[in-house]
Amino acid sequence: MKFPLRAGALALALTTTLAVSACGSDSEGSSGGSNELTFAVASAVIGPKEEVATYAVAEDQGFFAEEDLKVSTINADGSVAALQAVASGSADITAADAGSILAAREKGLKIKAVGGLVQNWPWKMAVAKGSPIKSAADLRGKKVGVISLASGSAPYARAFVAQAGLDPAKDVELLPVGVGAQAAAAMADGKIDALALYGQAYQVIANAGTTYDYLENPDMFQGIRSITFAVREDSLADDKDAVTRYLRAAYKGMLFSSANPEAAMRIGYKVFPAILAGKNGDDQIAADTKTLQAWIDSATPLTGEPDSFKDWGAIGEEEWTKTRAYTKGAGQITSDVDIAGVWDASLLTEANAFDAAAVLTKADGYTAG
Numbered sequence: 001m002k003f004p005l006r007a008g009a010l011a012l013a014l015t016t017t018l019a020v021s022a023c024g025s026d027s028e029g030s031s032g033g034s035n036e037l038t039f040a041v042a043s044a045v046i047g048p049k050e051e052v053a054t055y056a057v058a059e060d061q062g063f064f065a066e067e068d069l070k071v072s073t074i075n076a077d078g079s080v081a082a083l084q085a086v087a088s089g090s091a092d093i094t095a096a097d098a099g100s101i102l103a104a105r106e107k108g109l110k111i112k113a114v115g116g117l118v119q120n121w122p123w124k125m126a127v128a129k130g131s132p133i134k135s136a137a138d139l140r141g142k143k144v145g146v147i148s149l150a151s152g153s154a155p156y157a158r159a160f161v162a163q164a165g166l167d168p169a170k171d172v173e174l175l176p177v178g179v180g181a182q183a184a185a186a187m188a189d190g191k192i193d194a195l196a197l198y199g200q201a202y203q204v205i206a207n208a209g210t211t212y213d214y215l216e217n218p219d220m221f222q223g224i225r226s227i228t229f230a231v232r233e234d235s236l237a238d239d240k241d242a243v244t245r246y247l248r249a250a251y252k253g254m255l256f257s258s259a260n261p262e263a264a265m266r267i268g269y270k271v272f273p274a275i276l277a278g279k280n281g282d283d284q285i286a287a288d289t290k291t292l293q294a295w296i297d298s299a300t301p302l303t304g305e306p307d308s309f310k311d312w313g314a315i316g317e318e319e320w321t322k323t324r325a326y327t328k329g330a331g332q333i334t335s336d337v338d339i340a341g342v343w344d345a346s347l348l349t350e351a352n353a354f355d356a357a358a359v360l361t362k363a364d365g366y367t368a369g
Contacts, residue, residue, distance in 0.1 A: 034242045036070045040091035042082035042227075048275065048288060049200065049295040050095045050117060050227065052268035057253035060267045061362055067245035078151070080104075083111055086232055092239070093246060097152055098225040099327035105342050106333045110233035112344045115247045115313030115351060117254075118227035122198035122298040123156040126212035128187060133194060135215060136164035145177035145192035147201075152226075155330030157196040162329070163218050184210050203294035207287040223322045225315055226298070236344055247351035251312035252359050258296050259306040259363035262289045266368050307360055313348045 041051045055073060058064050064071050076082035079096035080103075086094050087109040095117050104111045125144075127133045133142065139161050146153040158168035166172060177186040179201045186192050188210070195212070202212065229250070231243050257264035265288050269281045276284060300309060320339045327333050 034092075034239045035068050036072075037092040037239075037242060037246055038090070039071055039073050039246075040076045040082040040085040040094040041073050042076050042079045042094055042096050048265060048268050048292045050299075051272070052292060053257035053264055053296060053299070054095070054117075054250040054253040056268045056271035057256050057264050058249040059271055061253070061256060063249035063252040064246075067249045069242065069245055069249060071246065071249075080150075083109065083230060086230060087111055089232070092235060093229060093231045093243060095227050095229050098228045098323050099152070099155070099330065099332045101228060101230050102324060102327050102337045102342060103332045104230075106335060106337050111230050111342075112233050112236060113228045113230050113315075113342055114236070114243060114344050114347050115229040115251075116225060116315040117229060117313070118299045119225065119315075120298045120302060121217065121221045121224055122200070122226055123153065123196060123221070124199060124202065124217065125157070125160055125215040126187075126195045126197065126202060127193065127215065129211065129213055131193075131213060133215070136161050136218075137166070139164075139194060140166055140171045142193035143173045143175050143191070145183055145186050145195045146174050147179055147183075147197065148176045149174065153196040153198070155327075155332060159220075159326065159330055160196070160215075160217075163220055180204055181208070184208070187212075199298055200291055200294040203291045207290060220326075223319050224326045225319050225323045228315070229313070236346075240347065244347045244350045247313060247347055248354055251351060252354055254296075254299065254312065255306055255309060255356060255359045256363040257292070258300050258309065259360050260366055261293045261296055263363060263366040263368075265289045265292050268292070306363075307356070310352065310356075311348075312352055314345070315343065 039055055041055075051073065055071070059071065074085065074091055076085050076094070079100035082091070082094040082096050083100060083104045085091040087104070098113065101111060101113050125136070133139060144157045146157050148154070154174055157172070157174055161168050161172050175186070175192055177183045177192060177195070179197060183195055183197065183201070184205045187195055194215070229247060235243055262285060265285060266281065269276055300306075317339070320343060324333070324337060324339065328336070
């Protein structure tokens with residue numbers, strides 16, 4: 001099987017293509033805050049996602065420049081590591097799993113969520129085509145493949161079987177199988193009976209010619225939030241304007257990417273050339289655009305066209321409450337973490353104050369240079 005993007009390629013792209021700026025720079029922007037920020041990419045092991053849709057597009061299309069920002073990236077091994085990088089000062093902002101943000105607060109890290117990104121539940125339970133497994137209850141005594149026991153797929157798999165009355169500690173076995181070719185091979189070889197991945201990861205496997213049947217997700221997963229922008233708590237006092245400008249540029253990138261995902265993917269190749277791993281972009285663009293589109297679908301409204309998208313980053317109280325309940329049920333937190341201590345929505349009005357029509361015009365008129 002042939003997969004368009006590997007973990008090593010993406011990590012190399014993020015750590016070698018761009019120089020890492022120093023956090024807490026003494027440089028001042030026109031609005032009185034820092035004009036240099038470092039974004040910690042909580043890398044998924046495959047596939048283009050927010051580092052393309054928000055960072056690469058914002059960099060290439062001048063959205064950061066319009067906000068008087070110089071933004072660089074560092075690579076982190078997952079949401080927990082990315083949040084630790086922000087908490088330690090190695091980075092200024094990240095896009096991390098909302099459950100990991102809640103867990104970080106419970107552990108005492110001074111982290112605040114400041115804007116949503118992935119708004120539609122991305123995880124799905126897959127079985128082989130024609131499998132006799134038709135529901136969560138049928139997973140009793142079965143082996144479920146997860147990315148790793150520390151990844152978001154593990155709590156999802158546990159919650160998925162628990163809602164069917166199964167004991168996730170006794171009735172199913174979770175096996176780490178990674179993603180991409182490794183996960184697909186585990187399913188094809190019969191090492192696992194089901195696979196718990198997110199939509200974009202399944203698209204990468206589909207690009208290589210393998211598709212699955214999917215078990216229906218129960219309603220309990222609707223409204224649970226996933227990837228969310230987070231910063232250090234003190235940044236809201238010291239660099240609130242810079243963080244707001246970053247969010248505004250990132251949401252411009254999201255709008256551009258949702259309107260023209262192929263252009264966003266070509267920009268991703270330009271900003272992060274190691275994504276291609278030496279392959280020809282024209283040969284890869286169709287598959288990679290499908291992969292990026294799968295991620296964009298998780299981060300934009302389920303209905304409507306890009307010109308109707310608004311209120312970027314909004315997360316309601318009910319969504320936070322449901323996310324907290326899920327995170328607690330999955331064992332990531334042990335208490336009802338105070339939502340007011342985690343979430344600060346005060347930046348979003350200004351973060352949404354941009355000319356959407358101008359962004360859409362750029363997306364429509366993009367030509368590869």
